Amino acid sequence: MFKRMITILVTMILLITVFPPYYVATVKPSNDAKLFVWEQAPDYYSKEHQSHISEVNRLVDAYMLAKSKNITIKSAGGKLLSVPLYQQETNFWCGPASGQMMLSFVTGTLHTQTYLAGLMETTQASGTFVWKLRRTLNQEIGSSAYQEVGTWQATFGNDLVYSIDNNKPIVCHVNTRKLPNYATLPPGNPGSGHYVVAIGYQWGTQGLTGFSNVNYHDPHNSSLHFGTYTTSVSNMVLAINDNAGFYIRATR
Secondary structure, X not given: XXXXXXXXXXXXXXXXXXXXXXXXXXXOOOHHHHHHHHHHOOOOOOHHHHHHHHHHHHHHHHHHHHHHOOOXXXXXXXXXXXXXXXXXXXXXXXXXXXXXXXXXXXXXXXXOHHHHHHHHOOEOOOEOOHHHHHHHHHHHHOOOOEEEEEOOOOOHHHXXXXXXXXXXXXXXXXXXXXXXXXXXXXXXXXXXXXXXXEEEEEEEEEOXXXXXXXXXXXXXXXXXXXXXXXXXXXXXXXXXXOOOOEEEEEOO
């Protein structure tokens, strides 16, 4: 009995150490942001979508619990997907470019950004809405492989590991000012809404002190920001929350 309690305690410590709970936003979008949130995912609070979120959360939690049992206290690891990097062809096609990267990797089909921009109904005035990007991914994959979720209802760090381990990159809807490849923005610059594609993760431990990072492709049309970068998982969450708080994760 005593040995079983020790095993459970160590498992809980590993979960908290490797994938800390602060990855979850604790505050819902403000009243001022509600319209923006509704535009990005108008059916988000429907009974069907909320039920699907709960279902995927259970799958992710079960997966992470099982995975934690295979992590030793002094270990490091991660996974990086060989997702192709494509640059967006206009200054407002980050959504189509992100979809192009993801679909090329997941399905093996290289769609043009013009084709994807049409499916996503991307415009210069509003860019690409989150739900339309997710809809296009699922339409082209031929299943409900992806789901948009808010950081206030899911754990980004765990979703990252679950999705990457299932060989599916995920989409992060961010504000650029929080990302390291925009460090050259002048002081006071508010940044802008943008899509990047998370393609991998790493964790490392020193005793019981852990850290986790996310690798991502940025399709930005400027060479100053275009490329592959790494930031902490907690910082990526800040970037997502500084926009509407949404990312698109794998469901299986």
